[in-house]
Amino acid sequence: MAAFPRSTHALVTGGGRGIGRAIAASLVQAGATVTVLGRNRDGLDEAVAAGAAHFGVVADVANEASVTQAIAEAAARQPIDLLIANAGAAESAPFMKSDAALFQRMIDVNLMGVVHAAHAVLKPMTERREGRIVAVASTAGLKGYSYVSAYCAAKHAVVGFVRALALEVAASGVTVNAVCPGFTDTDLVAGSLDLIMKKTGRSREQAVAELAKHNPQGRLVAPAEVADTVLWLCGPGASAVTGQAIAVAGGEI
Numbered sequence: 001m002a003a004f005p006r007s008t009h010a011l012v013t014g015g016g017r018g019i020g021r022a023i024a025a026s027l028v029q030a031g032a033t034v035t036v037l038g039r040n041r042d043g044l045d046e047a048v049a050a051g052a053a054h055f056g057v058v059a060d061v062a063n064e065a066s067v068t069q070a071i072a073e074a075a076a077r078q079p080i081d082l083l084i085a086n087a088g089a090a091e092s093a094p095f096m097k098s099d100a101a102l103f104q105r106m107i108d109v110n111l112m113g114v115v116h117a118a119h120a121v122l123k124p125m126t127e128r129r130e131g132r133i134v135a136v137a138s139t140a141g142l143k144g145y146s147y148v149s150a151y152c153a154a155k156h157a158v159v160g161f162v163r164a165l166a167l168e169v170a171a172s173g174v175t176v177n178a179v180c181p182g183f184t185d186t187d188l189v190a191g192s193l194d195l196i197m198k199k200t201g202r203s204r205e206q207a208v209a210e211l212a213k214h215n216p217q218g219r220l221v222a223p224a225e226v227a228d229t230v231l232w233l234c235g236p237g238a239s240a241v242t243g244q245a246i247a248v249a250g251g252e253i
Contacts, residue, residue, distance in 0.1 A: 004032040008031070008082050009034075009077075009079060010033070011034075011074055012036050012086055012107055013033075013037045013038070013061050013083075014038055016043030016044045017038075017043055018186035019086060019137070019184060020036065021036070021047055022223035022226065023084050023226070023230050024053045024225045024228070024230055025047075025052035025053075027231065028052060028054070028226065029035075030231055032082065034053045035080075037061075039059070040058075041058050041110075044058065045224075050202050055074065055178070062201070063117075064112075067117055067120055068116070072152065073128050075121070079128070081123045081125075081129070081131055081134045083118065085114040085118065086135075088138075089106070089109045090106075095149045100132070103154075106150040106153070107154045107157065111154045122169070124172075126169060131173070131174040132234045133162075133174065134176075134178070135176075136178070137179065137180045137245060138151075138182075139180050139182045139214075139252055141155035141178065142156075142157040142245060142247060142253050143253065144161075162176050166242040166243030168241060172208075176242055177242060177245070178204070178244070179245075180245050184220060184222070217251065220251060227250055229246055
């Protein structure tokens with residue numbers, strides 16, 4: 001596990017729950033000062049109270065002005081060295097029932113949420129000639145899944161953005177990578193399980209098996225496994241790793 005001095009400031013979007021909270025907690029345990037960003041103040045305060053973060057700032061990642069203001073508030077406390085752009089959302093529907101508004105929602109949160117956060121931190125990072133940006137994408141950014149065409153399109157866009165930005169800043173000391181989890185045991189996946197149960201009448205165990213079958217290991221990924229990959233990418237041992245999209249998915253990709 002990477003060890004960071006307390007002077008290292010990490011900001012995790014969507015850090016109040018799920019994978020984001022696991023990443024934030026792992027960074028705290030590794031010694032970093034951690035700020036979590038999200039829409040729900042109660043969730044952020046709970047993460048701070050539980051020791052999974054030191055500070056919380058409220059913003060909607062789909063809103064550029066909101067993100068810029070919140071990140072400026074966090075950076076005024078301490079310059080941001082590590083950005084984990086984790087916030088995301090998933091909606092499922094057959095393509096013929098996926099209207100332009102659904103596609104726009106998926107792009108606004110999953111792609112533009114990463115773009116807004118990267119814009120807010122990149123200039124100071126390049127001026128200091130050091131920094132890490134890690135986007136939490138998905139295996140849906142590396143392959144297709146039925147009934148989530150808008151989500152897959154947005155996550156593929158995140159991976160393309162990461163690859164392009166990594167080249168643009170490669171000589172600056174800043175690395176840009178994506179982590180692509182498969183189906184992970186979070187509340188977001190719990191919503192998918194509820195939908196499967198409602199539509200098919202299957203039990204929760206059967207619904208879990210429906211998602212786990214995509215993973216050759218036959219299980220859901222643990223949030224801590226995603227967090228460990230992020231920690232490595234943020235550490236000194238990954239200084240030469242940039243522009244990558246690393247699947248954490250039991251061999252699915």
